[in-house]
Amino acid sequence: MDYQNIDMNYLTLSSIKDGLKEHYHNGYELIFITEGSSKFIINNSNYDFPKNHLLFINNVEKHKMFPKSIPYSRYMVIIDSDYLDDIIKENELLSIFKIRPSNFKHGFRIIDEDVPFVKSILNNLNNIYSKKESLWYIEFTSTLASFLVYIYRNYNNQFPIMNVKKSEQKVFEIQQYIDKNFKKNITLNFLSSKFFISKYYLSHTFKHVTGFTIKQYILLKRIAHAKDRLYHTDDDITTIALSSGFNSQSNFIRLFKKKESITPLKFRKYHKENTV
Structure with missing residues (x-):
């Protein structure tokens, strides 16, 4: 597993029919909804996520998505799980992807005052990925790691490890x-x-x-x-x-x-x- 298994895009769907079927990728997935709302089925859990919600899905979880209101726009990051594990190594940060206690929720709302910063970081990641300049993957993963640290510091109650004895x-x-x-x-x-x-x-x-x-x-x-x-x-x-x-x-x-x-x-x- 290596950095080549990184994917990212920003997508807008203009029709409710444009749902995402149960699909394949072998990596951790991060989604941030910027407009509209959608229904997610992740394993056996059902969610309705409006805009400004941040989602974390791991590589062993089946999932489907259906837009509920349009236009529906979102950032999506997929990164190889082994690659990210080897880079970060911190259980606190990785727990949002790896740990699934019974009360775990796959997504949560980013408060309004934090939204511009979150969008700027994800837009920066998207630019790094799109341009793929020399050593882009180092810049990408270091930026993503910094983003996870930011989320951990400001939304640490959403990280499962906080509830582990x-x-x-x-x-x-x-x-x-x-x-x-x-x-x-x-x-x-x-x-x-x-x-x-x-x-x-x-x-x-x-x-x-x-x-x-x-x-x-x-x-x-x-x-x-x-x-x-x-x-x-x-x-x-x-x-x-x-x-x-x-x-x-x-x-x-x-x-x-x-x-x-x-x-x-x-x-x-x-x-x-x-x-x-």
């Missing part, structure tokens, strides 16, 4: 380990032993903090990696299955279809023909 901090270490090693054979017993934590406490706490069981999270990371390979390469299904941590092609196809309601080959065909 000190005794639960080890979950972040374990999540980061899974992020880097999901292709390996990771079990609850293995993690319990490696991180010196009761497997029963780990199982409960990981679910409470991240919103996923350990087994679910590993599967979602593997499927996200497989989607990336299906979309960006012409590798055969067996190669993708094994390189994503699945022990066989048949197991991969079965689990992929169960989770995505579509086979890997049909996913590849659909999303390459319907690029957003």
